[in-house]
Amino acid sequence: MEKANYAVLYHDVRGHRELREVCASPEGAEKYIINAHADASVVQIEWDSGHTYCSMRARYPGSRGGVEMFFYSIQAHKVID
Numbered sequence: 001m002e003k004a005n006y007a008v009l010y011h012d013v014r015g016h017r018e019l020r021e022v023c024a025s026p027e028g029a030e031k032y033i034i035n036a037h038a039d040a041s042v043v044q045i046e047w048d049s050g051h052t053y054c055s056m057r058a059r060y061p062g063s064r065g066g067v068e069m070f071f072y073s074i075q076a077h078k079v080i081d
Contacts, residue, residue, distance in 0.1 A: 004076045008032050011071040020072075026051065029074040043067060 006029040008021040020036070023029040030051065034042070040058035047054045056070040 003079050005079055007075045007077055009073045009075060011073065013069070013071075017073075026074060026076070033072045033074075037070065040068075 006023045006026050007019055008023065008029050010018045010020050012018075021029070021032045023032055033054065033056070034045070037056065037058045040060045043057040043059050045054055045056045051074070053073045054071070056072070057067055058070065059067050
């Protein structure tokens, strides 16, 4: 039986990538990305046409204050049982 897991990768402005989460569905991966910044007001999120890459601008309140940019991708990985 073949199925897929979906890896959520965070990309910084220097080109580094970091695995943040592995989800059972692409919808779960999207939800993880949105919830990762629940303490912020998401100013803008833009997905590519296949919903596999996004850029996000988030505004943080308080001492952390200001607008930050975040970039994420979702990659499918086949799992063979």
